[in-house]
Amino acid sequence: MLRPLQEIFKPEDYPDLLLGIDRPDDAAVYRIDDTRVVVATLDFFTPVVDDPYYYGAIAAANALSDLYAMGVDPLFALNISAMPASLDAEIVGEIIRGGAEKVREAGAVVAGGHSIQDDEPKFGLVALGFGEASKLIKKEGAVAGSYLVLTKPIGTGVTTTALRDGVADASDIQDAVRWMSRLNVSASRVARAAGVRAGTDITGFGLLGHAVEISEASGVRLRFFLDRIPFLTGAKKYADMWKFPGGSSDNRLFFQDRVRFETGIDETGQMMLFDAQTSGGLLLVVESGQLSSFRESADQEGLSFWIVGEVELGDGIEVLKSVSRSDFPCSSSGESVWFYADPA
Ligand code: CO
Ligand code: CO
Secondary structure: OOHHHHHHOOHHHOOOEEEOOOOOOOOEEEEOOOOEEEEEEEEEEOOOOOOHHHHHHHHHHHHHHHHHHOOOOOOEEEEEEEEOOOOOHHHHHHHHHHHHHHHHHOOOEEEEEEEEEOOOOEEEEEEEEEEEHHHOOEOOOOOOOOEEEEOOOEOHHHHHHHHHOOOOOHHHHHHHHHHHOOOOHHHHHHHHHHOOOEEEEOOOOHHHHHHHHHHHHHOOEEEEEHHHOEEOOOHHHHHHOOOOOHHHHHHHHHHHHHEEEOOOOOHHHHHHHHOOOOOOOEEEEEOHHHHHHHHHHHHHHOOOOEEEEEEEOOOOEEEEOOOOOOOOOOOOOOOOOEEOOOOO
């Protein structure tokens, strides 16, 4: 998708565009002086849940997430909205309110936006913030010996598809909505406090697709332990019903040649790791020397986190059934999630 841009805008003509055309990351980064950068992103999508307020809130949390993934707080946002003319004004108002209250929770402001008429609703944000060039969290820079930390459970794709097909339990939908509408603000601040330099957020490419991005940008191998990966409470149930969205199958087709699964991890387990996510958590590369400070500030912020793997020399992604080392650090306790404890 970026190819025509690379033909028109030669990266060498834009030395202040630090991340963008030739090196895409979670957001575009443009240098404005010796230390500061402007970081900008946009994201929008069709409804993922039935409740208009939470649709707006999730769309906003998802759009702001790309700034948090880069270690930057949003300053202001602009609404992007396409709504059917037939849609009740009250419903449209709820979508906008859900988004706006989420932006306010993030400490930012909605400064305007643009709306058009369209047959299928679409909503999202442009979001912008300032950062320090030397402190950004990028997909490059992951070093061997680090731990992989995830800050939300996965399984939103398979759960929201089950919802769309009318087979999801109310409690599972609630669980998914609670996680999807949660901002990645605490995760981002904890990462910054610990000095984390590499990471991303888990969205459309799923856990393993985004892991491939880090692996390739950093030139390292990422190894995951399936029994350490947190899932939404209903994810396995809907995975067994094969309620994966099309994007999850696309992810597997596109990324599977760079992923090696240990024998015994069945197809359902593999697909769950490729499941396309909406407003997922951050996947952070925490160096071993940063882990205790990470844990300390996570406790202060009340952030749940799971240590799901490690970084080593090499390339590609490896998924093992379980941790074999007895000295592997433990995750934070806390919120209720499901673990793939018995993949066989
Ligand atoms: Co992202
Ligand atoms: Co994005």
